[in-house]
Each structure stands twice: as structure tokens, then as C-alpha cells.
Amino acid sequence: MKITGYRLLRSYHNWGRPIGDVNGFIDSGITEVPIVIVETDEGISGVATGSHEGIDRVFPAIDGQDPRAVSTLYDRMLARVFKAGHAGSTFGGIGTLDSALWDLKAKIAGEPLWRLLGASDRFVAGYASGLDIALGDDELAGFYRTMAERGFSSGKLKGGRDAAADIRRLSIMSDALSVNAAHPALMLDANESWNLKQAVRHVSRVEEVHDLTWIEEPLRRWDAVGQARLSAAVRAAVATGENLTGLEQYRPLFDAGAIDVVQAGAVWGVTHFLRVALAAHARDLPMSPVGLSANGAVAHAAAAIPNHLSAEVQDLGSPFGVTIDVEYADGGLILGDEPGAGLVVDEAAIVGADDKEAGWPMPQGPHVRPRRAGLRLVADDAAESADL
Numbered sequence: 137m138k139i140t141g142y143r144l145l146r147s148y149h150n151w152g153r154p155i156g157d158v159n160g161f162i163d164s165g166i167t168e169v170p171i172v173i174v175e176t177d178e179g180i181s182g183v184a185t186g187s188h189e190g191i192d193r194v195f196p197a198i199d200g201q202d203p204r205a206v207s208t209l210y211d212r213m214l215a216r217v218f219k220a221g222h223a224g225s226t227f228g229g230i231g232t233l234d235s236a237l238w239d240l241k242a243k244i245a246g247e248p249l250w251r252l253l254g255a256s257d258r259f260v261a262g263y264a265s266g267l268d269i270a271l272g273d274d275e276l277a278g279f280y281r282t283m284a285e286r287g288f289s290s291g292k293l294k295g296g297r298d299a300a301a302d303i304r305r306l307s308i309m310s311d312a313l314s315v316n317a318a319h320p321a322l323m324l325d326a327n328e329s330w331n332l333k334q335a336v337r338h339v340s341r342v343e344e345v346h347d348l349t350w351i352e353e354p355l356r357r358w359d360a361v362g363q364a365r366l367s368a369a370v371r372a373a374v375a376t377g378e379n380l381t382g383l384e385q386y387r388p389l390f391d392a393g394a395i396d397v398v399q400a401g402a403v404w405g406v407t408h409f410l411r412v413a414l415a416a417h418a419r420d421l422p423m424s425p426v427g428l429s430a431n432g433a434v435a436h437a438a439a440a441i442p443n444h445l446s447a448e449v450q451d452l453g454s455p456f457g458v459t460i461d462v463e464y465a466d467g468g469l470i471l472g473d474e475p476g477a478g479l480v481v482d483e484a485a486i487v488g489a490d491d492k493e494a495g496w497p498m499p500q501g502p503h504v505r506p507r508r509a510g511l512r513l514v515a516d517d518a519a520e521s522a523d524l
Contacts, residue, residue, distance in 0.1 A: 137244070138177045139203050140231075142195060144188050145171040147486045149429070149455040153279065154270035157327040158296040159509070161270040169455040171481060174236040176203055182240025183479045184433060185455065186403045187228030193217060194230055198237070204244060210407040225425035227381035231405025235433035235477065238406045242436075243476040249433060249463075250471050253410075253440035260427075260438050262449040262468040263290035263321065264313070267502075273308055280312035283449070289317035290446060292352065296326035299341040308345050316467065321446075323375070325352040327502070330509045332362040339370045344436045348372035350397050356510075358385070360392035364393040373397050378426040383411045390419060397445060399424050402431035409434050413441040425446070428469070432460050433477040435469050457486035 144454040151165040172191065174182040182203065185476055197216040198209045213230045214222050222230060250258055264283035270274055281289055291309045295302035306322050313320035324342065326335070335354040342348060350373040355362045355380045366376040373396035381404065389395050398416040399410045402425050413423045422445035424509050429450045438444045449469065454460045461478030463470040472478050 137202055137204070138200050139174060139198050140177050141175045142191065143175065144191070145172040145173070145481065145483060145486050147171060147455045147457050147489070149453070151451055152453070153275065155267035156269050157267065157294040157325065157394055158269060158329045159327055159505055160502045162502070163270065165337065169458070170232070171458070172236050173481065174203065174233065174240055176240070180240060180243055182236035182238070182243065182476070183481055184232045184235035184239060184456065184477070185431060185479070186232030186235060186405070187225065188232070190217070190226035190229035191233060193226070194233065198233065203237050203240045204235065206241050207407060208235060211235050213271070223381045223385070227402050231403055231408060234405035234407050235431070238433050239477040239479065246475050248471060248473050248475060249256065249436035249477045250439040253437055255436070255439035258439060258471040259466070260435055260444070260447050260469040260471065262288065262447045263292055263323065264288040265292040265448045265450050267294060267450055269294040269315045270310055273305070276305060277308050277312050280309050284313050284315050286452070286464045287316060288449070289313055290321035290323070290349070290466055292323035292325055292448065294325050294327070296329045296338065299338050302342055303345045310346070319347070320350040322346055323346055323350050323352060326354050328353045328356050328505070329509050331364060335366050336369045339366070343371055350375040352376065353378070354401070360388040360394040363389065363394035364392045367394065367396055370382070375399055375424065377412070383408065383415060386412060386415060390415065395421065397422055397424055399426050402427045402434040406433050406437045409437050413443060417441070417443040432462065432479050435462065436477055437473060439471060456489060457482040
């Protein structure tokens with residue numbers, strides 16, 4: 137069997153609510169969903185969602201190869217761009233191809249990916265995450281009540297601008313989830329918006345009221361020394377890693393003791409996730425994948441690692457034209473039995489969709505860092521908005 141080509145599609149996901157974080161939000165709640173389909177000479181295709189970035193550059197590394205040699209093909213893709221480097225957006229294209237190859241490998245074997253990877257249990261523990269910075273209090277409560285109905289007892293709030301607001305909103309989230317646990321696990325995500333002392337002051341203030349399970353991405357992703365100092369200064373664990381593009385980028389943070397909960401973005405693919413998980417396991421650290429919505433393959437990988445803690449579940453729906461073989465219940469994901477990663481794509485529906493629904497309606501969204509991030513003396517939403 138040989139890889140013969142690939143197809144690219146663009147669908148969209150309608151979240152039904154504004155989504156974003158301290159860096160910005162998308163008011164329409166509609167986001168673009170790139171899809172990659174890897175073709176073979178035997179008519180079996182591998183499917184993944186994620187990114188189209190750099191695929192034209194790295195695909196020659198796997199063209200004509202046996203798709204079952206997934207780990208080798210992953211390294212071939214990294215080697216293909218070693219001069220310019222694989223960090224950044226190119227890593228997303230590599231990760232999406234990688235997830236499509238794992239989907240393909242499991243389909244060839246006739247097994248769901250979780251079983252192929254060695255898992256014995258299809259259940260993946262998760263926590264609710266509303267990407268909720270733009271939600272009003274009533275909307276916030278409604279989202280977490282909906283997630284509580286699916287058994288979730290843990291939640292992650294987007295915050296970081298105002299400690300008093302975060303305390304109030306954490307209480308709303310906790311109240312909604314308390315139907316499933318006397319003391320729900322509460323996480324706060326600052327999305328790299330603070331400097332060290334801002335982080336210490338903010339988290340310490342929140343911890344006067346709430347027992348935070350972890351503080352996520354409090355500082356810039358590369359600040360190993362700062363995150364180690366923060367971990368020592370507060371009770372909450374420091375969770376980070378979702379924006380690290382390559383196993384080698386974790387090394388200084390591991391060496392500094394800067395990560396208490398190791399994260400990896402689902403968009404970076406299965407092989408990256410598995411390698412980071414083993415590196416974390418060697419240091420007795422728990423692993424938590426970020427952004428599983430529509431990234432089915434990494435959910436299957438989470439079921440197979442020995443140190444999985446909890447996976448981020450952002451939404452119960454799926455992108456337009458994409459069916460995912462998964463159920464959300466009992467506070468997590470119940471993976472299905474379909475061969476592969478469980479993604480089925482209706483290409484005709486996607487190609488025929490109205491293009492007005494696709495794309496980023498707000499060009500900044502949550503992916504552009506505000507000019508004054510980490511440089512505020514006083515919390516001021518108006519000033520923050522003006523920086524976007």
C-alpha cells in the first residue's frame with residue numbers, strides 16, 4: 137500500500153455562542169475547520185481536522201510511502217523542514233497529516249484507533265471548557281449546566297483580567313457543576329496574559345476564595361524559570377504546553393520543574409501527543425490534551441497513555457459535514473467502535489455549503505496577543521478592547 141495524494145477541505149463549526157479568551161473572542165461563534173484527507177492506491181483514506189499550513193511543503197516526505205509506518209513518516213516530515221524549522225504553523229500541518237495517517241493505519245487494521253494504540257477502555261475522562269470569556273453570567277451558568285447534565289464535575293474558566301470577576305464567575309461554574317461533585321475541580325486559564333508578579337497576585341487573590349486545581353498558561357509558554365517560581369508561590373498546579381510545537385520545547389520546562397500538569401494541543405497530532413506523554417510519564421507528571429473538539433484522533437491517544445488526567449471538552453457538537461463516533465457522558469468521552477479515529481466527512485455537503493459561513497468573522501479572534509498584555513497596572517476592559 138502506498139500514499140498517493142491528499143485532498144483539502146474547509147468546513148466550519150458553529151459553536152452557538154461567542155468563544156474566546158483574554159486575548160480576544162469571536163462574537164459570531166463560527167470558526168473555520170480545515171480538513172485533510174490522505175489518499176492511498178488501495179482506495180482507503182485517512183481523515184483528520186486541524187490545519188492546512190505547510191502541507192504542500194511536507195507532503196513530499198510521505199508521498200509514495202507505506203502509510204502504516206506512521207512514526208517514521210512523522211520524523212520524515214520533521215526532517216523535510218529542518219532548515220527552516222517545524223515550529224509554529226507548519227507544525228499544525230504536520231500534526232494534521234500525522235492524525236490522518238493514524239486514522240488510516242487503524243482503518244487498515246479494521247480497528248478503532250484507541251484499540252490499535254493499546255487502550256483497553258474506550259472512556260476518556262474530561263472537563264468542561266466553554267471558551268467563555270465573552271459569556272454573560274446567565275450564559276455561563278447555562279453552558280456549565282448543560283455540561284453537568286453530561287456528568288462533568290470539572291470546569292475551566294477563561295479569565296485573567298480581573299480577579300473579582302474571575303472569583304464570581306468561578307462560583308457560577310462551581311454551582312452549575314456541583315450537582316455531580318461536592319467540590320468540583322476548578323481551573324482558570326489566563327492564556328499567557330500575565331507577567332510573573334501579576335500571576336502571583338491574581339492567583340493568590342482567587343485562592344482566598346476558591347481551591348484552584350490548576351492555573352493554565354499563566355506566563356509566556358517559554359518562561360521556564362517564571363513558571364517554576366509561580367508553581368512554588370501558589371497552591372494551584374501550573375498547567376502549560378498546548379502551544380509548544382515539538383517535544384524539544386518541553387525540555388527547559390521539565391528541567392526547571394515548571395510544569396505540574398503537562399498539556400499538548402490536539403491540533404499538533406497523535407505522535408507528538410504520545411511522545412510528550414511518555415516524556416511526562418518518565419517524570420511522574422500527568423498529561424492533559426487541549427482542544428479535543430473535532431480532533432478525534434488525539435482523544436483515542438489519550439485513552440492509551442498511562443498518565444492521562446483529563447481532556448478538554450469544549451463543545452458537544454461537530455463541524456458542518458463531519459460526523460464523529462463519540463458520545464459525551466459520565467464526565468468524559470466514550471469513543472466508538474468504528475475503524476479509525478471515528479471521523480466521517482460528507483464532502484459533497486461541505487463543497488456545496490455557503491462560503492459565507494466559513495472563515496474567521498473577526499480577524500483578531502483569540503489568536504492575536506493584545507499589545508499591552510502583561511503590561512497593565514489596573515484591570516480595564518475598555519483599554520484591553522482598544523488594544524485588540
